[in-house]
Amino acid sequence: MSTGKKLPTSAVSGSWRRGLAAVAVTVAAVLSVGTAFAAKTDITIGMQLEPPNLDPTGGAAAAIDEVVYANIFEGLTRFGSDGSVKPALASSWEISEDGLTYTFKLRTGVSFHDGSRFDANDVKFSLDRARADDSTNAQKQLFTGIDTVEVIDPETVKITLAQPNGALLFNLAWGDAIVLSPDSFDRARTEPVGTGPFRFSKWAQGDRIEIVRNDEYWGEPAKLEKATFKFISEPTAAFASLMAGDVDAFPVFPAPENLPQFEADPRFTVVVGSTEGETILSTNNQQAPFDNVLVRQAVAHAIDRKAIIDGAMFGYGTPIGTHFAPHHPSYVDLLGNSTYDPEKAKALLKEAGLENGFSTTLKLPPPSYARRGGEIIAAQLRAVGIETEISNLEWAQWLEQVFRGKDFGLTIVSHTEPMDIGIYAKPDYYFQYDNADFQKLITDLESISDPDQRSELLKQAQTIISEDYVNGYLFQLAKTGVASANIVGLWENAPTQANDLTAVYWKD
């Protein structure tokens, strides 16, 4: 389901463009004489956010996975660029008739970057650690239902479930489910040791992380010898760094307004793909007056998604009516539940006894979808009588105040994890939606492996949260990738948080 599309390039005529390209190629060729005509073997990837640490099993930040997933760390299964679940450290698996036992056959000849051998004990250690009571894993729900993990022999692991779970292979592909070695897991935050095609080399905090090719890799070796992740938070600096060639690719370029300039420049390719990022006006469901569904519904009808997508994202983004990725086969179009209708919003506020409106806080993290989207939403809410006090927060403050402290009325954030509708079943999650029916539905979902039944339940789940107006559902974040035109193999879409460099190389 590759919904990523190459955008039409500028209006410059074809022959003229080819002429430019020819000039560019000539120039590039002349410049590369010094490197003996060899294609480049290193790459610099630009990222807006620096990861707080490098242990994907001990932090929720997307930036962690965007550096280490599939590059340094691997799990039993993994996501491909199209979002499909593929074998990784497990070469194959058998599922018992009752769906309760999964027997994984592990790859042989795999070693960790520190030289130690990978075997079934590492798998057991990692999974037991992730699902332990004192585990700090940010996605612990991925492992619920796992009863035991047994080592059959060094190359075989048996996972027994308390009840069938159709999503197990999918869950094990997450960055939060990667395999660590008991010898080096405690160093993962700063010096990750994994089994992947790249090994960690250096982290200059506040600037960049370098990884180098792992020549002992069990699978097809990476084509690049070295990769650098450079952290540039300012959109203007990001623009300049690409233009100057300091950065070769920005998988998620932070300023959508600059994309037309890159499109018009033959040195770059712009690929706009899909992400798993549901961008929502997250609402504190336990804070008055948002504990009243009428108020949440009023907010939903006060929002004009088109204005937000055009104004904040310069048109990049797909409207959503629920917390689900539109490119997923089980997506239900529920935009009709929250059409833009300020009059209806006012009527609903009146029905809730708030005809004079009310004021609340709108806390915005740094990305432009939040900062700009926040200004637009504030104006739209003001039009129906809801005053918002905007505060712009840095990520650390946002995590502290909003995500952990739950001290907010409204906030805007993009939930970039795949298939994360399950967060609505956690009453202590920051937006604090507490609905027993929904929680039961998600529990049922976990025990069902029949695809049709799962799809049906997923559709029901989407409908419940849409009709309960838990949050304001805005748009699916687009993956606005800008890269040097000679780079091949970067992901078009972002089915998970990752910058998988395994297959990336430079054209000659």
Place this chain on the structure above:
Amino acid sequence: MSARPSGVMRYRHMITGGLLVLTAIVAAVVSFYWTPFDVTQLDIANKLKKPSAEHWFGTDHFGRDIFSMIMVGARTSISVAIVAVGIGMAFGVPLGLAAASRRDSLLDETLMRINDLIFAFPALVIAILITAVYGASAINAIIAIGIFNIPVFARLTRGAALSLWERDFILAARVAGKSKFRISFEHILPNVLNLLIVQGTIQFSLGILAEAALSFVGLGAQPPLPSWGRMLSDSQTMISFAPHLAIFPGLAIVLTVLGLNLFGDGLRDYFDPRIRRDSR
């Protein structure tokens, strides 16, 4: 004196400066009653329009009228700067007077060393510290800018007052039995007022720059209140294809600060008895 501009030239500068400042003030005052468009009204369909008869300075990335935003932004800039200078004067001047009246006493030393301490910090760093701790808002920007104005006025007042304390007319007042407190306010203050006004205009222009800088980094006035600094910062990624987003707020800042400096220079010359005598 050949190095000094002649009277007419000097007044021309002062008048130019005064007119620029007056324009900003008028724009700010008028904005309370009338702006061509409502600055809180977004019109995404009309975003990034070039300057035209309808939108004199064009529209920004949300389709807001830039001319209207600059008018309201003038209000933000000027009110922040005025209050900040006011805070500086209200605290700094009495402190300076008190320190001068007890020259070399413990009080003098303490006050001046605390002033040195505040003065030693780069002003913007203090401002960033305050807004970082207490949150970003126009009020906190005012307080932050006001605090670094205090030592400026305290030092200036003390320096000028110290030399006055040596003068005969002060001695006469002391002999007449007036307290140091009364002398400070009845005789010293009126004689340092000219200096304070000149310094006030300079600090005022610095205040406008500081407000713009704080807003630029997101620590000043918060949306939806327009501010020149934030308009500049919002325009950063769009300068290459919509330069009017940066040019007009940039010009507003430059012209207001230039105007204040010209006006302040003119005032200084006007109050300076030596120059006044020269030009007669």
